[in-house]
Amino acid sequence: MWNKKLVERYFQAWIEKDADVLKTVFSDDIIYSECYGPEYHGIEQVLKWFADWNKAGTVLEWSIKRFVSEGNTIVVEWYFKCDYNNLIDGFDGVSMIDFDVNRKIKGLKEFQSKADHYFPYEK
Structure with missing residues (x-):
């Protein structure tokens, strides 16, 4: 249960633009891999990315569908939706998150899927 609350706090930190939360949820040696390629090593890189991203963007929604x-x-x-450089976009995704013995996130890998689905075999 604690790990779900930690993930929820992390997602909410993006909506609230609250960088202080990152220091409480991530280990100092976090490895964070975004769904489109960038990877950040260590809390200092994650904090820089968070600050830089939030200069041009605002997370409008980051809702959790389920945990396994x-x-x-x-x-x-x-589901993630944002306004980045005045372009609103959203997509579905999955994160694989590993925790250390101190109950902090030590590894996070994101995977993206298009949010708009179609049904090619339905009439």
Whole structure:
């Protein structure tokens, strides 16, 4: 249960633009891999990315659809919507999150999926 609350706090930090939360949820040696390629090593890089991203963007929604948990890993299915450089966009995604012995996030990998789905075999 604590790991779900930690993830919820992290997602909410983006909506509130609250960088202080990052220091409480991530380990100092966090490895964070975004869904489109960038990877950040260590809390200082994550904090810089957070500050830089929030200069041009605002997270409008980051809603959790479900959690799947096994051991020290939790998988989160979510929907993300933002306004970045005056362009509003959204997508579905999944994060694989690993926790350390101190109950902090030590590894996070994001995967993206288009939010607009179509049904090619339905009439």
